[in-house]
Structure formats: C-alpha cells, structure tokens
Amino acid sequence: MTRETNPQAAEDDGVPEGIDLFLPPFYDIFWSAVCFAVLFWIFWKYVLPKMKTALDARSEGIEQKLEQAERERNEAHVLLEQYREQLAEARSDAAQIRAEAQAERQSIVTEARTEAQEAASAVAERAEVQLSAEADRVRNVLARDVGRLATDLAEKIVGETLDEQKVSATVDRFIADLESVAAEEQETR
Amino acid sequence: MPTTDLIAEGEGFHTPSLVDFFPPAILFEGTPFEFTRVNMIQVLMTVAIATLFILAFRRPQVVPRGLQNIGELAVNFVQTYVIDSIMGEKGRRYLPYLVTLFFFILALNLAGIVPGLNLAGTSVVAVPAMLAVISWLVFNIAGIRKHGFGQYMKVNLFPPGVPIPVYILLTPIEFLSTFILRPITLTIRLLANMMAGHLMLVLFFAGAHYLLLEADWILRPLGLGAAAMGLGVTAFEILISVLQAYIFTLLTALYIAGAESESH
Numbered sequence: 001m002t003r004e005t006n007p008q009a010a011e012d013d014g015v016p017e018g019i020d021l022f023l024p025p026f027y028d029i030f031w032s033a034v035c036f037a038v039l040f041w042i043f044w045k046y047v048l049p050k051m052k053t054a055l056d057a058r059s060e061g062i063e064q065k066l067e068q069a070e071r072e073r074n075e076a077h078v079l080l081e082q083y084r085e086q087l088a089e090a091r092s093d094a095a096q097i098r099a100e101a102q103a104e105r106q107s108i109v110t111e112a113r114t115e116a117q118e119a120a121s122a123v124a125e126r127a128e129v130q131l132s133a134e135a136d137r138v139r140n141v142l143a144r145d146v147g148r149l150a151t152d153l154a155e156k157i158v159g160e161t162l163d164e165q166k167v168s169a170t171v172d173r174f175i176a177d178l179e180s181v182a183a184e185e186q187e188t189r
Numbered sequence: 190m191p192t193t194d195l196i197a198e199g200e201g202f203h204t205p206s207l208v209d210f211f212p213p214a215i216l217f218e219g220t221p222f223e224f225t226r227v228n229m230i231q232v233l234m235t236v237a238i239a240t241l242f243i244l245a246f247r248r249p250q251v252v253p254r255g256l257q258n259i260g261e262l263a264v265n266f267v268q269t270y271v272i273d274s275i276m277g278e279k280g281r282r283y284l285p286y287l288v289t290l291f292f293f294i295l296a297l298n299l300a301g302i303v304p305g306l307n308l309a310g311t312s313v314v315a316v317p318a319m320l321a322v323i324s325w326l327v328f329n330i331a332g333i334r335k336h337g338f339g340q341y342m343k344v345n346l347f348p349p350g351v352p353i354p355v356y357i358l359l360t361p362i363e364f365l366s367t368f369i370l371r372p373i374t375l376t377i378r379l380l381a382n383m384m385a386g387h388l389m390l391v392l393f394f395a396g397a398h399y400l401l402l403e404a405d406w407i408l409r410p411l412g413l414g415a416a417a418m419g420l421g422v423t424a425f426e427i428l429i430s431v432l433q434a435y436i437f438t439l440l441t442a443l444y445i446a447g448a449e450s451e452s453h
Contacts, residue, residue: 015207026221028315031228035235044285047242054249
C-alpha cells in the first residue's frame with residue numbers, strides 16, 4: 001500500500017495524482033509510527049502509572065483522613081460525655097458540701113449559744129454565791145461588833161466586870177433576840 | 190504557477206495548493222527513511238506533548254499543582270468523556286491506547302496553527318491511515334478475543350432478527366461498513382479536515398499578506414478583512430483540532446465497545 005519514494009506518478013512539482021494522493025509513502029508511515037510508538041510507550045509505561053499512583057495515594061489519603069476524623073469525632077463525643085458526667089457529679093458534690101456546711105454551721109451556732117448561756121449562768125451563780133457569802137460574813141461581823149458595843153455599854157452602865165461566861169451568854173441571847181426581831185420586821189415589811 | 194504570471198511585482202500571491210503537503214526531503218533523501226518538513230513537524234509535536242506529560246508527572250504529588258493539574262485534567266477528559274461514557278469500567282484497559290491516540294492527533298493537529306510549523310502533522314495521509322489501521326486492529330482483536338473468530342464474524346455479518354434471504358443483501362453491506370469503510374472514513378475525515386484547515390489558513394493569510402503589502406493601494410483595506418478572517422479561521426482550527434482528535438478517539442472507543450458487546 002505504500003508509494004515509492006520520489007513517486008513515478010508525481011508531476012514535476014512533486015505532487016502525486018489520483019489514488020497516489022491516498023497512498024502514503026513508506027517514510028511518512030515510518031516516522032509517524034515512530035512518533036506514535038514513542039508517545040504510546042511514554043503514556044503506557046510512564047505517565048499513566050505515575051498518575052494512577054498519585055490518584056491512588058490521594059484516594060487512600062482521603063480515606064485515611066475521613067477515618068481519622070470519624071475516630072476523633074467519636075473520641076470527642078466520649079470525652080464530652082465524660083466531662084458532662086464529671087460536671088454533674090461535681091455539681092451534686094458541691095450542693096451536698098454546701099448543705100453539709102450549712103448544717104454544720106447551724107450546729108456550731110447552736111452549740112456556741114448553749115455554751116455561752118451556760119457560761120453566763122455559771123458566772124451569775126458564782127456571783128450570787130459570793131454575794132450571799134459576803135452578806136453572811138458582814139452579818140457575823142456586824143453581830144459581833146454590835147455585841148461588843150452592847151457589852152461595853154452595859155459594863156459602863158453597870159460599872160462592874162461581869163463574869164465572862166455569863167456576859168457572852170447574855171450577849172448571844174440578846175443578839176438572837178435582835179435577829180428574831182429583825183426577821184419579824186423583815187416579814188412584816 | 191499561473192497566478193504568479195498575473196502579478197507583475199513582488200513575490201506575488203502564494204496560492205495554497207497540494208504542494209504544501211508534499212514538501213521535499215530534508216534528510217536521508219532517496220532512502221526509505223526520508224525525512225521531510227512534515228515528519229519534522231510530527232517529531233517536534235511528539236516531543237512537545239511527551240515533554241509536557243513527562244514534566245507533569247515527573248514527581249506526582251498527592252495534592253497536584255501546576256502542570257500535574259493540567260495533565261490529570263487532560264487524561265481525565267479522555268477517561269470520562271470517551272471511555273467511561275461509552276465502555277464503562279471495563280474500558281479502562283484501553284486507556285493507554287486511547288489517551289495516546291487523542292493527544293497524538295491533537296498535538297499533530299495543533300501544529301497547523303503553530304507559527305513556524307504551520308502545517309498539521311495529520312494532514313498527510315500516512316498518519317490518519319496508520320492510526321485508522323491500528324484502531325481497526327484493536328477493535329477486531331478485542332472482538333475476536335471476546336467472542337472467538339467465528340462468533341465475532343457471525344455477530345457482525347449476520348445480525349439476528351432478520352429473515353434469512355435478507356442476509357444476501359445485508360451481509361455484504363455489514364462487511365463493507367464494518368471492515369472496509371470504518372478505517373477509510375476515519376482516515377479521510379481527519380485528513381480532509383486538516384488539509385482543508387491548512388488551505389483556508391494559507392488562503393487568508395497569504396491573501397492578507399499580498400493585499401496589504403503588494404496590491405494596489407485601493408485594495409489594501411481588504412487585506413485587513415482577510416487578516417481578520419485568518420484570525421477567525423485560526424480560532425476555528427483550534428476547535429477543529431480538538432474536535433477531530435475527540436471524534437477519532439470516540440469512534441475508536443465505540444468500535445471497540447461494539448466489538449466486545451454481546452449483540453451487535
């Protein structure tokens with residue numbers, strides 16, 4: 001099917017005629033076949049495998065990223081749940097602690113109040129006891145002094161020294177009388 | 190040439206003609222490996238397209254940048270619009286052939302508008318004819334491998350569902366259309382498109398050149414119109430280059446898919 005190089009059928013300007021127009025010369029087929037073969041080889045062995053590798057790597061990368069994202073989302077979800085639980089726990093703990101503290105405060109206040117009251121009443125009691133002891137002492141002193149004064153007075157009036165024993169007995173009786181009179185007066189008042 | 194006789198001055202008007210497609214040899218003249226301007230264009234365009242793709246995929250990245258994006262886009266175009274849409278998933282094994290076919294034809298077609306080359310590598314009969322023969326072999330071998338020779342012939346030449354006497358008429362027609370006309374139409378469609386494109390480009394640019402520089406002053410404004418037409422035809426040629434590469438590849442894919450399909 002190939003035309004001769006420098007075709008016989010050609011005119012002097014080198015253009016073939018008739019069917020020879022459609023019969024390619026061998027060299028044309030040869031060179032275009034070489035070009036085509038080279039290009040085919042490059043695509044087949046070099047370009048397309050490299051592109052496939054790149055595309056596969058890309059798909060794989062995307063898949064991995066998606067999986068990782070899914071995993072991380074799940075993890076985050078679990079963490080969130082945990083935090084929520086912990087938060088709720090902490091809140092209930094806090095409420096409990098607050099309630100406990102309030103109760104404790106109440107008891108402390110009550111206790112303190114009782115203590116204070118007790119202390120106050122103890123102080124008052126002691127004061128009362130002291131007061132009455134003092135009163136007794138004063139009364140005794142007064143009774144003795146009054147007795148001596150009366151004796152002295154009586155000695156001066158009588159002018160003689162009385163028997164010590166008799167005197168003190170008389171004084172005691174006198175004082176007792178005085179006391180009973182005082183008590184009577186107090187009752188009537 | 191007759192036209193040069195009419196023009197008295199300058200180089201005259203260069204008429205586009207068939208001579209453009211049969212340039213003299215540059216190298217190895219007289220041997221079977223003669224190397225002409227057209228062959229040089231073919232080699233240059235092959236080197237260009239191969240370099241482009243090799244650079245694009247020299248160090249392919251997971252996240253593509255620059256040329257790799259273009260390369261992937263280009264290959265994906267063939268994969269999506271030729272293979273996937275016609276042959277589906279099982280057509281992937283023909284990807285290397287169909288990708289090569291598409292970009293080889295495209296690159297050689299585009300040489301027609303590259304300044305300095307100005308001639309499509311596909312505008313000599315050898316290239317479309319060779320590619321048509323390869324496509325013819327590919328789709329026939331695919332069919333024979335799938336069905337076996339006898340069954341393949343039967344499916345193609347005796348389509349079922351027809352009364353037997355009709356085969357007298359139908360079988361020769363089927364034979365002619367499938368085994369003879371397919372490669373011929375593939376060849377002529379591409380060849381004629383690229384030759385016509387070159388002739389139109391030369392017509393308008395040579396016309397513009399002549400009218401602007403050498404014609405009577407009154408004719409010179411017409412040169413601008415011719416130049417504008419040349420520009421329009423150049424843009425049109427880009428479209429035709431892509432379209433013809435696509436059609437050739439698409440038809441090859443269709444033939445392969447038809448040969449592999451169960452019923453014709």
